[in-house]
Amino acid sequence: GDSVTQMEGPVTLSEEAFLTINCTYTATGYPSLFWYVQYPGEGLQLLLKATKADDKGSNKGFEATYRKETTSFHLEKGSVQVSDSAVYFCALLYGGATNKLIFGTGTLLAVQP
Amino acid sequence: KAGVTQTPRYLIKTRGQQVTLSCSPISGHRSVSWYQQTPGQGLQFLFEYFSETQRNKGNFPGRFSGRQFSNSRSEMNVSTLELGDSALYLCASSLGDLAGGQETQYFGPGTRLLVL
Numbered sequence: 001g002d003s004v005t006q007m008e009g010p011v012t013l014s015e016e017a018f019l020t021i022n023c024t025y026t027a028t029g030y031p032s033l034f035w036y037v038q039y040p041g042e043g044l045q046l047l048l049k050a051t052k053a054d055d056k057g058s059n060k061g062f063e064a065t066y067r068k069e070t071t072s073f074h075l076e077k078g079s080v081q082v083s084d085s086a087v088y089f090c091a092l093l094y095g096g097a098t099n100k101l102i103f104g105t106g107t108l109l110a111v112q113p
Numbered sequence: 114k115a116g117v118t119q120t121p122r123y124l125i126k127t128r129g130q131q132v133t134l135s136c137s138p139i140s141g142h143r144s145v146s147w148y149q150q151t152p153g154q155g156l157q158f159l160f161e162y163f164s165e166t167q168r169n170k171g172n173f174p175g176r177f178s179g180r181q182f183s184n185s186r187s188e189m190n191v192s193t194l195e196l197g198d199s200a201l202y203l204c205a206s207s208l209g210d211l212a213g214g215q216e217t218q219y220f221g222p223g224t225r226l227l228v229l
Contacts, residue, residue, distance in 0.1 A: 032216070043119075043203055044220040051215060089156065098169050099144055099207060099216060103156040 002027045006090050006104035013080055013111050021075040021107045023064075023090035031092040033057075033066055033073040034101070038087045047075075047088070085111045115140065117206050117221035125227045131192040134224045138185050138206030144168075145187035146218060147179060150201040159202075162187050163209045191226075199228045 007022040025033065032051045036044040048057030053068035062077045073090060090104040118137045126132050138145050147159040158171040162181035179189040185206075191198055202225075205218035 034217070036220070043117075043222040044205075046217060046219060049217060093216060093218075097211060099146055099161045099163075099209070099211060099218070100158045100169055100171070101146070101148075101156075101205075101218060102158075105155050 002031070002092060002094055002102050004090050004092055004102055004104035006088075006107050009087075009106070009108040011107060011109050013109070015082055015111055015113050016079045017111075019075070019077040019080045019084075019109070021088055021090075021109070023073045023075065023104060025071050025073065025090075025092050027071075027092055027094055029094060030068070031094045033064070034091045034093065035062070035064055035073070035075050036089045036091060036103075038089065038106070040086075044089065080109070080111045082111045082113050085109055117204060117219055119202075119204050119221040119224050121224060122222065123225050123227075125229065126194050127229050128194055128196060130194050131190060132194060132226060133188055133190045134202055134204075134226075136187045136189075136204030136206075136221060138187070138204075139219055142206040142208055142219075143185055144207045144209030144216075145181060145185065146205045146207070147187070147189050148203045148205065149173075150203060150223070151199075156203075159189065194228045196228050199226060201225050 003026045034049045035047040048059045050057040050066035056065045087106045091101045144163045146161040161169040181187045201223045203223045205220045207218045
């Protein structure tokens with residue numbers, strides 16, 4: 001079945017460091033891909049999305065490119081801030097008859113000043 | 114535009130009781146999906162409602178049910194609560210146009226349920 005695999009956390013970085021959180025997926029078709037972020041005690045916020053191969057989603061300095069050849073959607077940011085500390089979830093939505101999001105396990109990011 | 118709202122934000126119940134959670138979607142959104150988040154199982158899809166009809170269902174027992182009203186507001190109910198039902202329950206709304214291939218779900222803040 002469809003699935004999403006994320007790199008294990010926690011990821012601990014110093015402020016202004018470069019961030020990469022790996023995400024790979026398994027799907028029978030061409031899903032839409034998403035990154036959501038969850039701050040402590042809150043729900044999920046959409047960070048960015050891509051709906052087809054080679055699309056690049058971007059928001060607030062974060063970027064991710066939909067790579068069909070490697071079935072990946074890695075999240076990157078050039079310079080992280082303490083305020084980026086949160087849990088990041090990669091997810092896929094397989095088009096067609098379902099609106100079901102399939103999530104990865106989440107990656108905790110801790111940014112130290 | 115107001116976001117997705119969920120009530121109540123926190124609940125404490127005892128085993129065997131039942132609980133009803135409410136979700137109001139973003140104005141104009143016709144699809145409401147529910148997810149359960151636990152430390153052990155992560156985020157799992159419960160069900161989706163569109164135009165007052167359940168369109169998809171996840172792999173949860175029949176104790177979990179839901180409904181949607183004509184104004185797209187949705188409720189989920191859990192009967193005969195078990196300790197393992199303690200979780201954050203998240204509601205997400207979207208336009209509901211599956212054929213368009215551009216669906217994006219927007220989440221509410223969640224209801225944290227503790228079963229004692």
